Amino acid sequence: MQPLKIADKIFHSRLFTGTGKFSSNEIMRESIEVSGSELVTVALKRVDFTNKTDDIINYLNICGVSLLPNTSGVRNAKEAIFAANLAREALGTNWLKLEIHPDPRYLLPDGEETLKAAKELVKDGFIVLPYVQADPVLCKKLEDVGTATVMPLGSPIGSNQGLQTKRLLDIIIEQSNIPVVIDAGIGAPSHAAEALEMGADAVLVNTAIAIAGNPVEMARAFKLGVEAGRIAYESKLAKIYSNANASSPLTAFLSDL
Amino acid sequence: MTFYDEIKNLNWEETKNKIYSKTVEDVLNAINKSGNRTLEDFCALISPAALPYLENMAQLSQSITQKRFGKTIQLYIPLYLSNECTNGCTYCGFNHSNKIKRKTLNEQEIIEEINIIKKLGFEHILLVTGEHQKKTDFEYIKNAVKLASNYFSLVSLEIQPLDTSEYLELTKCGLNTVYVYQETYNEKKYPVYHPTGKKSNFQYRLETPDRLGKSGVHKIGLGTLIGLEDWRTEAFVMARHLQYLEKKYWQTKFSISFPRLRPHQGNFTPNYPINEAELVQLITAYRLFNENVELSLSTRESAIFRNHTMKLGITTMSAGSKTEPGGYANSTKELEQFNVNDDRSPLEVCQLIQQNGYEAVWKDWSNYFQK
Numbered sequence: 001m002q003p004l005k006i007a008d009k010i011f012h013s014r015l016f017t018g019t020g021k022f023s024s025n026e027i028m029r030e031s032i033e034v035s036g037s038e039l040v041t042v043a044l045k046r047v048d049f050t051n052k053t054d055d056i057i058n059y060l061n062i063c064g065v066s067l068l069p070n071t072s073g074v075r076n077a078k079e080a081i082f083a084a085n086l087a088r089e090a091l092g093t094n095w096l097k098l099e100i101h102p103d104p105r106y107l108l109p110d111g112e113e114t115l116k117a118a119k120e121l122v123k124d125g126f127i128v129l130p131y132v133q134a135d136p137v138l139c140k141k142l143e144d145v146g147t148a149t150v151m152p153l154g155s156p157i158g159s160n161q162g163l164q165t166k167r168l169l170d171i172i173i174e175q176s177n178i179p180v181v182i183d184a185g186i187g188a189p190s191h192a193a194e195a196l197e198m199g200a201d202a203v204l205v206n207t208a209i210a211i212a213g214n215p216v217e218m219a220r221a222f223k224l225g226v227e228a229g230r231i232a233y234e235s236k237l238a239k240i241y242s243n244a245n246a247s248s249p250l251t252a253f254l255s256d257l
Numbered sequence: 258m259t260f261y262d263e264i265k266n267l268n269w270e271e272t273k274n275k276i277y278s279k280t281v282e283d284v285l286n287a288i289n290k291s292g293n294r295t296l297e298d299f300c301a302l303i304s305p306a307a308l309p310y311l312e313n314m315a316q317l318s319q320s321i322t323q324k325r326f327g328k329t330i331q332l333y334i335p336l337y338l339s340n341e342c343t344n345g346c347t348y349c350g351f352n353h354s355n356k357i358k359r360k361t362l363n364e365q366e367i368i369e370e371i372n373i374i375k376k377l378g379f380e381h382i383l384l385v386t387g388e389h390q391k392k393t394d395f396e397y398i399k400n401a402v403k404l405a406s407n408y409f410s411l412v413s414l415e416i417q418p419l420d421t422s423e424y425l426e427l428t429k430c431g432l433n434t435v436y437v438y439q440e441t442y443n444e445k446k447y448p449v450y451h452p453t454g455k456k457s458n459f460q461y462r463l464e465t466p467d468r469l470g471k472s473g474v475h476k477i478g479l480g481t482l483i484g485l486e487d488w489r490t491e492a493f494v495m496a497r498h499l500q501y502l503e504k505k506y507w508q509t510k511f512s513i514s515f516p517r518l519r520p521h522q523g524n525f526t527p528n529y530p531i532n533e534a535e536l537v538q539l540i541t542a543y544r545l546f547n548e549n550v551e552l553s554l555s556t557r558e559s560a561i562f563r564n565h566t567m568k569l570g571i572t573t574m575s576a577g578s579k580t581e582p583g584g585y586a587n588s589t590k591e592l593e594q595f596n597v598n599d600d601r602s603p604l605e606v607c608q609l610i611q612q613n614g615y616e617a618v619w620k621d622w623s624n625y626f627q628k
Contacts, residue, residue: 021327023614045623048380048410075508079626086625104510105503105549158325211323 001230004201006179007095007127007148009066011038014196015226016068016181017219018206019043025059027215033062035219041068041097041204044083049090057091068129070097076110077117084121096121097151099131107157111138115145122146131183134165139172139180150176151204153184154195158207160187163194173199189225196229197237259467260501261460264494269443273490279304287545288313294546299496302542303489311538318541318570325548330610331573331618332603333381333413335555336370337582338362338401340592342387344454346440348482348518348525350594351387353454358591360582361392367401371408373585377577377603380410380620383436385580385594388417388455395423399430406431411622413478417455418465424472431624436478437465438516441485442494450485466498470506475627477502477511478553483536484518484527492539496546503547512551512573513543519557519595533562537569544570556599563599564609576606 004011017037022028032040040060047069048054060067069087074080077100084096098121100114101107109131115138121128127148132138134152142150152172155161162185163169173180179201186192187208195203205222212218279301287298288310294302301307302314339361342351350357362370374382382405386393398416405412413434414427424435439462441447447459456462469477479499481491499511515536518527531539540552553573554563563574576599579585581592601609607617 021323021329022616023328024611024616043621045410045621045626046618047623048620049623073622074626083623083626102508104508160324207324207327210327 001227002234004179006129009039011202012036013038013223013226014202014230015192015222016041016202016204017209018204019056019060020046020206021210022215023210025055028210029059029062031209031215031219032060032065034216034223035209036223038064039066039068041070041206043072044069044087045073047090049086066095067091067093068095068097069093070099070131072099072101074100075102076100077113077120080113080117081120081124084117084126085124088126094125095127095129097129097131098147101131109133109153111135114138115141118142118147119145129181134168134172136168136171136175140175143176143178147178149179149181149201151181151183154182154191155185157184159185160208161185162187162191163198166198169195169200170198189221191225192222193225193229193232196226197232199233202226259464260498261463263501264442264463264497265444267494269445269490272493273487276300276304276489276493279306281306281309284310288317296493296496296500296546299542299546300493302545303492303539307538307542308534311534311541314541314545315537315569318544319568321544321548322552322570322572326572328615329618330567330571330615331381331551331621332379332607333383333411333573333575334374334377334379334603335383335385335415335575335578335580336367336374336405337385337580337584337594338367338397339386339389339393339582340594341389341392342454343390344388344456345452346454346456347450347452348485348527360592361386361389361397362582364400364404366583366586367404369586370583371405375408378607378619379603381413381622382409382411383413383415383434383575385414386416390455393417395419399427402427402432403430406624410620410624412624413476415478418462419468421468421472424469424474428472428474428627431627432474433622433624433627434476434478434510434512435465435469435474436480436512436514437462437469438478438480438482438514439463439495439498440482442481442491442498443486446486466502467505470502470509473508475510476551477506477509478514479511480514480516482516482518483531483539484529487529488531488535488539492542496543499547499550510551511549512553514553514555515540515558516555517557519598536562537566540566540570556597557595558598560599560601560609563606564613567610567615568613574606576601577603 013036016039071080139150155164181202182195183204283301284307287301415436451457556578580594610617
């Protein structure tokens with residue numbers, strides 16, 4: 001399996017994970033370890049910067065795992081930029097998952113504000129991984145302003161509905177010169193495998209692992225799903241035909257004549 | 258156009274009859290529905306016909322809640338700033354004619370309370386007052402919000418309704434959430450419970466969430482005082498209110514609380530009591546109707562009831578609450594609004610949450626996001 005490069009970092013796992021919704025920090029940590037994930041996103045609003053021994057950050061101190069702070073909760077570019085600067089100072093990383101969703105019900109990302117914030121943050125030296133709609137034009141614009149990846153959604157966050165935006169994701173993957181990480185809605189290892197088979201560079205999974213009956217085993221299942229999908233992609237999947245395609249062609253004899 | 262225009266012609270008795278005439282078939286249709294449930298479904302779920310299906314509702318409610326909120330319970334604590342009040346609400350311990358000791362905390366006393374609360378681990382604080390135009394006027398509230406936002410990640414208010422511009426100003430000082438309970442949506446009966454004081458204005462109170470929505474306050478908490486009027490009819494009108502608000506103020510979060518009348522100073526007894534099974538019905542019905550709304554349960558309820566309901570739809574709980582001003586530094590029962598029913602310490606509640614397989618979340622906001 002080829003490693004994945006984002007900005008200056010090399011990842012051997014193409015599964016990124018989240019930290020919300022787990023029943024305990026211990027289970028979160030164990031799930032992340034078993035998943036093999038090397039990039040873990042954490043909501044800034046959950047982190048207590050005034051407390052040096054903040055619980056959640058302590059539990060994420062795992063060898064080989066980088067933190068990806070996210071701006072969940074902000075409603076516009078201004079708030080996102082403020083939060084990003086605070087994260088950089090407090091957590092000592094310039095990596096940022098930029099998410100701006102002013103709608104608290106479906107948590108759908110605001111493309112206009114995201115682009116505006118991304119422009120500023122890239123100029124300011126951040127490695128920006130923006131969470132966006134599966135909008136191919138927006139993804140190209142983000143690439144143009146210098147984001148490190150694009151992270152389009154498969155379906156609404158937390159919905160576990162899989163790749164409802166598949167046709168658009170195909171276009172984004174085809175057109176992109178930066179890694180494409182499918183971010184939201186991945187509810188089963190088969191969805192993750194499907195995303196990697198399509199050529200997505202990585203997936204980010206949270207809810208489906210965190211609220212599974214057995215989160216640790218589910219993390220392992222996702223690890224395997226992601227690996228299967230990527231290996232299948234690299235091995236060049238057989239094409240899909242609408243008609244039957246005989247494995248012993250009837251006209252092969254012609255070339256022997 | 259506000260919510261008052263939406264419901265001013267609502268016929269309470271007809272609405273009530275509609276709910277009470279729902280059948281088992283309506284209930285099963287609502288329970289088995291895939292996709293979003295409608296207000297009509299909600300009617301069926303809160304109707305008496307749904308009571309035999311509580312277990313089904315609870316199972317569904319648990320899985321929907323876990324999908325949206327995970328296996329977590331958020332914790333907050335109330336800080337009573339004052340029990341002085343010029344209202345004459347017939348059900349409330351702070352009613353101005355009740356002969357209780359009155360107290361409004363000064364800045365030093367607020368800081369004393371804050372220091373104790375911080376040691377308990379809380380990051381989400383709810384500031385509570387009665388309604389007194391002089392003792393707890395806007396400037397007093399504003400100072401308290403400013404003060405609290407220096408110590409806490411999330412500051413909420415449960416005070417008298419204010420104007421849009423005032424809410425806007427408080428948001429800039431660090432205010433995140435405002436809880437404003439309508440008490441009853443029955444306009445005809447409202448004056449019976451609120452005979453005097455500013456609170457006697459039904460329309461002004463009803464339109465408060467509209468003003469909050471316009472002001473950009475992040476979260477609005479709704480509730481009725483369960484026991485005043487028929488709870489099923491109240492629930493239906495509030496579900497309409499929630500639906501109206503979500504569509505209109507699409508950037509705002511919403512929360513629903515379930516304050517049930519508790520014994521207090523004075524002699525009010527609920528006209529329409531609700532039992533525990535019905536309260537579970539109400540909680541799970543809201544969850545089946547709305548996947549995203551926060552559902553909050555305070556220490557008005559017993560430890561055993563809270564232990565179980567945290568698994569079937571509740572997302573937010575208070576713990577270790579004192580309902581009298583100054584109660585954390587010097588607990589005296591004579592100043593309190595109502596008797597707390599779950600007097601466990603925050604640590605004990607937290608341990609119970611963990612035993613239930615949930616994580617206690619102390620911090621889920623940073624007020625620097627809004628400054």
